[in-house]
């Protein structure tokens with residue numbers, strides 16, 4: 001994969017030179033993520049366990065002496081966007097990718113950061129609309145580019161918060177903070193246990209005898225158009241009915257008893273989130289013990305809960321997950337990310353990865 005990244009870096013540098021007619025000053029990159037477990041828990045103040053992946057967004061940039069930002073997307077037939085930092089930054093009418101960039105720039109400005117105009121080329125190899133956080137990686141790489149070129153004093157937590165704020169307020173997706181944090185904080189060979197209330201992060205080694213594989217259904221989904229925001233609202237409603245600040249505050253003990261007061265659908269949504277939080281903490285413990293079997297079972301349970309209680313899986317995802325789970329080398333599998341299409345993750349015996357790929361990929 002390293003050579004793919006190097007090729008991509010050269011491509012972006014080359015496109016920059018060709019398009020703008022002078023070499024770029026800085027290159028920044030940010031990874032996508034696969035979430036091992038802890039799905040739809042981040043915006044409920046809960047726990048998540050994602051890991052950064054070896055697919056990236058790469059941004060080449062150079063500062064300008066004026067307030068114009070020009071951006072070219074090498075992955076989108078070299079489409080271009082241009083806006084002015086001295087004017088009100090509004091959403092682009094027909095280029096959705098441009099809004100992640102406009103959005104983070106607008107939030108940077110609203111936080112008082114002093115920006116200069118920039119020329120930018122963006123490219124990447126994270127499959128888009130696949131639940132692997134290509135948007136969060138784009139936001140992070142763009143913020144890091146401005147931070148570097150404009151010498152901004154901005155920490156990793158703030159970078160993640162700006163990305164999330166841009167999605168919430170500019171793009172219109174009420175996402176939590178998992179994707180951006182996983183992209184800025186990800187560490188080779190480790191997953192991150194993130195407490196999305198305190199934002200405390202613990203790195204946990206991925207069990208040595210396992211490999212995490214990502215399986216793409218190639219069904220694209222758009223979170224702004226999907227039922228993602230509806231799930232967010234349903235969770236808030238359920239928390240209100242249970243008289244807690246967030247679903248994170250409901251104990252998993254006597255769960256069925258606590259859900260009795262809720263209408264059926266609210267109870268299902270809440271049951272997923274509350275049980276998923278508990279599974280995520282148990283999964284982190286299993287990882288610490290190097291217990292691949294235990295971890296795998298929790299992944300399987302998570303998928304059932306997302307499918308039956310949270311209703312965010314799809315036929316294609318269910319079929320892929322089932323096929324993966326049936327393979328002899330697989331400890332467990334589940335859909336990953338928001339759902340409604342996208343990818344699954346499988347935890348596989350490292351010695352049998354090739355066999356798994358050969359026998360399940362059709």
Ligand code: GLA
Pocket residue numbers: 035038039040041042043175176177178179337338339
């Ligand atoms: C998307 C959002 C995240 C998170 C996941 C579901 O990736 O961006 O904040 O809510 O869905 O776990």
